[in-house]
Amino acid sequence: MGAFLQYTVIGLTVGSFYALVALGYTIVYGIIRLINFAQGDLSMVGAFLGWTLLVSFGFQRLPLYLALIIAFVVPMLGTAAVNIVILQFAYKPLLRKSLLAILITALGMSLLLQNTAELIWGPSIQAYPPNLLPSTGFFMGPVHVTYVQLALVFVSLLLMGGMVLFVQGTTVGTAMRALAVDHDAARLMGINVDGIIRLAFVLGAMLAAASGVMLGLYYVQIQFTMGFLLGLRAFTAAVLGGIGNIPGAMAGGMLIGLLESYTTGYLSGSWKDVIVFGVLITVLIVKPTGLFGERVAERM
Amino acid sequence: MIDRLANRGVAHAYVRSRDQLGRIPFWARVIAILAVVGGAVLLNGDDYVTAVAVTVATYAMLGLGLNIVVGYAGLLDLGYAAFFAIGAYTSSLLMTEAHWNFFATLPLAVLFTGTAGAILGYPTLRLRSDYLAIVTLGFGEMTRITFNNWDYAGGPNGILQIPWPNFFGYELNTQGDFLIVGLVLLAVAMIFARNLDHSRLGRGWVAIREDEFAAESVGVPSLRLKLFAYVMGGMWGGLAGAFFATRIGAIDPTSFTFQLSVLVLIVIVLGGTGSLPGVLVGALVVVAMPEVLREFADRRLLIFAVLLIGMMLLRPQGLWPRIRRKPKPFYGLQEEESEDVADRILREHQVQMEERERRHAAAGRQVPQKGEALLEIEGLVQQFGGLRAVDNVTFEVRRGEIFSIIGPNGGGKTTLFNCITGVQKPKRGKIRFDGRSVVGLRPHVIVSRGIGRTFQGIRLFKNMAVFENVMVGLYPRHRTMTWQTMLHTPGERKDEVRTLQESRRWLGFVGLESVAGRLATELSYADQRRVEIARALAAHPHLVLFDEPAAGMNPTEKLELVSIIRKIRDLGITVVLIDHDMSLVMRVSDRIAVLDHGVLIALGKPAEIQQNPAVIEAYLGREEDLLEDKAQGA
Numbered sequence: 001m002g003a004f005l006q007y008t009v010i011g012l013t014v015g016s017f018y019a020l021v022a023l024g025y026t027i028v029y030g031i032i033r034l035i036n037f038a039q040g041d042l043s044m045v046g047a048f049l050g051w052t053l054l055v056s057f058g059f060q061r062l063p064l065y066l067a068l069i070i071a072f073v074v075p076m077l078g079t080a081a082v083n084i085v086i087l088q089f090a091y092k093p094l095l096r097k098s099l100l101a102i103l104i105t106a107l108g109m110s111l112l113l114q115n116t117a118e119l120i121w122g123p124s125i126q127a128y129p130p131n132l133l134p135s136t137g138f139f140m141g142p143v144h145v146t147y148v149q150l151a152l153v154f155v156s157l158l159l160m161g162g163m164v165l166f167v168q169g170t171t172v173g174t175a176m177r178a179l180a181v182d183h184d185a186a187r188l189m190g191i192n193v194d195g196i197i198r199l200a201f202v203l204g205a206m207l208a209a210a211s212g213v214m215l216g217l218y219y220v221q222i223q224f225t226m227g228f229l230l231g232l233r234a235f236t237a238a239v240l241g242g243i244g245n246i247p248g249a250m251a252g253g254m255l256i257g258l259l260e261s262y263t264t265g266y267l268s269g270s271w272k273d274v275i276v277f278g279v280l281i282t283v284l285i286v287k288p289t290g291l292f293g294e295r296v297a298e299r300m
Numbered sequence: 301m302i303d304r305l306a307n308r309g310v311a312h313a314y315v316r317s318r319d320q321l322g323r324i325p326f327w328a329r330v331i332a333i334l335a336v337v338g339g340a341v342l343l344n345g346d347d348y349v350t351a352v353a354v355t356v357a358t359y360a361m362l363g364l365g366l367n368i369v370v371g372y373a374g375l376l377d378l379g380y381a382a383f384f385a386i387g388a389y390t391s392s393l394l395m396t397e398a399h400w401n402f403f404a405t406l407p408l409a410v411l412f413t414g415t416a417g418a419i420l421g422y423p424t425l426r427l428r429s430d431y432l433a434i435v436t437l438g439f440g441e442m443t444r445i446t447f448n449n450w451d452y453a454g455g456p457n458g459i460l461q462i463p464w465p466n467f468f469g470y471e472l473n474t475q476g477d478f479l480i481v482g483l484v485l486l487a488v489a490m491i492f493a494r495n496l497d498h499s500r501l502g503r504g505w506v507a508i509r510e511d512e513f514a515a516e517s518v519g520v521p522s523l524r525l526k527l528f529a530y531v532m533g534g535m536w537g538g539l540a541g542a543f544f545a546t547r548i549g550a551i552d553p554t555s556f557t558f559q560l561s562v563l564v565l566i567v568i569v570l571g572g573t574g575s576l577p578g579v580l581v582g583a584l585v586v587v588a589m590p591e592v593l594r595e596f597a598d599r600r601l602l603i604f605a606v607l608l609i610g611m612m613l614l615r616p617q618g619l620w621p622r623i624r625r626k627p628k629p630f631y632g633l634q635e636e637e638s639e640d641v642a643d644r645i646l647r648e649h650q651v652q653m654e655e656r657e658r659r660h661a662a663a664g665r666q667v668p669q670k671g672e673a674l675l676e677i678e679g680l681v682q683q684f685g686g687l688r689a690v691d692n693v694t695f696e697v698r699r700g701e702i703f704s705i706i707g708p709n710g711g712g713k714t715t716l717f718n719c720i721t722g723v724q725k726p727k728r729g730k731i732r733f734d735g736r737s738v739v740g741l742r743p744h745v746i747v748s749r750g751i752g753r754t755f756q757g758i759r760l761f762k763n764m765a766v767f768e769n770v771m772v773g774l775y776p777r778h779r780t781m782t783w784q785t786m787l788h789t790p791g792e793r794k795d796e797v798r799t800l801q802e803s804r805r806w807l808g809f810v811g812l813e814s815v816a817g818r819l820a821t822e823l824s825y826a827d828q829r830r831v832e833i834a835r836a837l838a839a840h841p842h843l844v845l846f847d848e849p850a851a852g853m854n855p856t857e858k859l860e861l862v863s864i865i866r867k868i869r870d871l872g873i874t875v876v877l878i879d880h881d882m883s884l885v886m887r888v889s890d891r892i893a894v895l896d897h898g899v900l901i902a903l904g905k906p907a908e909i910q911q912n913p914a915v916i917e918a919y920l921g922r923e924e925d926l927l928e929d930k931a932q933g934a
């Protein structure tokens with residue numbers, strides 16, 4: 001029982017990272033029906049930007065709260081800028097053309113980000129400052145919870161909550177939801193479609209970057225290839241929750257995190273991705289709209 | 301570029317020599333080219349160059365397989381390395397553990413990969429195409445991780461000391477030997493691929509790639525064909541994998557990463573998806589470029605990524621595109637007089653009808669005769685959320701008549717067609733055709749029952765030639781088997797010639813024979829509508845449904861359309877027509893039904909409809925709607 005709860009804590013922590021990336025997938029997919037393969041790699045870019053600030057620029061020596069604010073905000077903005085460039089330069093010209101072309105472009109973009117990162121930051125593993133955050137924690141019965149875990153989950157929930165409020169509660173959010181249903185109708189209603197698409201890319205990138213920095217802080221080690229599996233697991237989470245469905249993506253992320261943690265704990269770490277992809281394929285076969293239903297109107 | 305030169309008429313000599321070259325059979329060209337290249341490499345004798353050539357051949361083989369999946373059928377497969385791995389492991393394990401001969405392992409390697417493809421493909425191919433990309437990606441990773449964790453197959457160390465292949469006592473153990481085997485396999489793969497490309501099956505695949513919904517609606521069993529493409533591409537990969545394993549002599553899971561799947565994808569995207577010479581060009585670029593430009597070898601993925609994105613943005617058709625335009629599509633076919641054409645179509649159609657009556661009689665069913673109900677709709681309801689698009693509609697269409705459905709926009713006319721053709725399942729109600737229910741059947745099955753259709757928004761296969769569009773419509777009429785196609789057997793050839801001939805007749809029937817070789821998108825709006833009509837007729841339906849065929853036509857074109865519709869009726873085909881042009885509808889129809897807000901408000905002869913107060917009310921009451929229709933040309 002103790003072990004089970006311990007795995008649960010780990011699963012929820014990791015799951016909250018996945019949920020952030022999954023949220024990015026879901027927002028972008030909901031609006032332009034594009035699986036942005038580069039989503040996971042954006043997370044990697046965010047992680048490296050954060051690393052550059054903390055380690056290369058030495059911001060780790062600033063007071064902790066200041067260092068953390070910089071290490072989150074700057075990468076989020078930087079990654080958003082990268083994603084906007086990608087959108088304008090690569091996806092925009094293809095939006096109304098074939099699905100195959102835009103998927104292949106997205107794949108190329110993922111490769112490009114990875115290899116550019118390798119060029120800039122090198123192929124080897126880089127380490128976040130290990131002692132930046134306290135490694136202390138407390139016991140809840142038999143379960144050990146670190147303050148870092150608590151803080152990371154808290155920040156994730158904050159970001160996700162903000163996201164939900166934004167999409168449900170603001171006019172811009174309403175416009176986003178209208179766009180998810182029908183572009184042409186939304187355009188006729190006077191919604192700035194291009195602007196909303198850009199906004200979706202900005203938000204998606206910011207969430208991804210935040211999760212990247214969190215991964216760096218949590219696992220310490222980062223590498224230019226880290227975005228690939230992260231992206232894949234997050235996409236699985238998005239599909240599991242029902243693509244286009246924002247609370248679904250959050251729940252899906254947590255579920256994938258738990259699944260992974262239990263598999264690692266009870267079976268072996270080397271099987272965890274087999275299980276995750278097995279779940280993906282099974283969900284798509286049995287319930288392609290995800291556990292909580294997708295929010296994308298199928299058009300013919 | 302070649303294409304552009306030809307268009308400008310700059311390179312006449314080149315075009316002529318290409319035409320002459322075109323007369324040499326493809327297989328002879330492939331063998332000649334590969335023999336020359338192979339001979340040159342072997343004579344050169346440099347082991348390193350030979351080894352690179354073998355790798356190029358391996359990638360070309362993989363590319364040919366993936367080309368079927370991505371290039372023809374348009375399914376993005378990102379886990380292709382899995383098939384390569386399954387083929388390699390199957391063959392290696394049989395050789396090391398069971399001491400089989402390499403060549404004996406090939407059938408099993410191919411069989412295993414094919415089975416894996418079918419197991420994964422069957423449930424997943426009905427998903428949206430972008431989901432498929434992710435599912436295949438996941439499958440690729442799962443396969444690699446599974447081999448990595450599987451102790452019997454050596455775990456992370458893989459399988460070592462795979463024996464050399466033995467060919468009737470001769471041990472193949474030099475790079476030169478492998479080059480010969482590789483080129484032979486490649487030649488066979490090329491010839492099979494070309495035969496598939498120029499076949500009923502190949503056209504079906506490309507139609508699915510261009511517009512899956514339209515393909516299904518003109519009789520192409522899209523699910524089955526996609527599965528076919530996926531399985532066949534997988535088998536190809538399995539063959540290449542077996543070859544790769546014995547050539548390298550040792551395999552481990554790192555040989556089958558996602559990166560390999562991406563590289564093979566780059567091979568076909570660079571060369572041009574769907575293009576066979578393009579695959580060779582792509583394989584050459586992907587394998588040889590890093591060898592030649594050593595200083596960039598470390599950065600090759602970066603370069604490939606840029607190439608991939610650049611190609612999609614600037615030259616999506618690839619370096620050596622597959623050209624689907626054809627200046628003389630009917631070259632070599634027997635000429636037919638135009639009087640003859642209509643006659644032949646009529647005779648052919650009568651043969652079809654008689655055959656059908658025999659079939660029905662054999663099954664103990666009565667075929668409706670002229671004037672009897674061919675299509676019966678009873679209490680049909682279709683609902684979208686709270687909106688009743690079709691509300692309890694009952695009517696029948698009699699054999700041999702021209703039946704029109706009119707009504708304001710949003711009246712439910714197209715929805716009615718969608719229910720009849722199986723695109724949508726109605727919420728309630730009965731639809732009987734030929735006395736048999738068609739509710740719940742897949743669209744392509746309904747086409748083979750004898751219902752053809754056109755679409756309100758034109759849905760031609762844009763990147764196929766006009767005559768190919770019509771040939772796709774002929775899909776349900778033939779029963780060629782895949783193996784016949786791959787071997788290009790005499791029976792298959794005869795079918796192909798017949799298909800070509802019939803597509804020409806139907807294009808003659810709608811007056812478009814002269815533009816048969818152009819791409820569908822290059823035609824005017826009105827002509828595209830006529831191509832759609834020819835495509836719908838090609839399968840010799842008993843009933844055709846035309847959804848606003850006159851939309852966007854000028855008065856002359858409308859006149860021609862009327863004469864085509866009458867000609868269709870004269871063949872004995874029943875016509876159901878949706879249109880907004882009252883004078884056209886009144887002139888051509890035997891009976892008219894009026895749908896308003898999903899409700900059938902009137903049914904009768906044109907004169908009765910014109911007098912009907914409910915109809916006048918529906919139209920006059922909503923004058924703005926009518927104006928809007930006209931403004932949208934809808």
Ligand SMILES: Nc1ncnc2c1ncn2[C@@H]1O[C@H](COP(=O)(O)OP(=O)(O)O)[C@@H](O)[C@H]1O
Nearest residue numbers: 684687689707708709710711712713714715716
């Ligand atoms: N797939 C669909 N989902 C939701 N509503 C639909 C769908 N197809 C049609 N409708 C609605 O059903 C009504 C009838 O549409 P339609 O059959 O296209 O009319 P018509 O062809 O007579 O102009 C319209 O209000 C349309 O918006």
Ligand SMILES: [Mg+2]
Nearest residue numbers: 713714715756
């Ligand atoms: Mg309509």
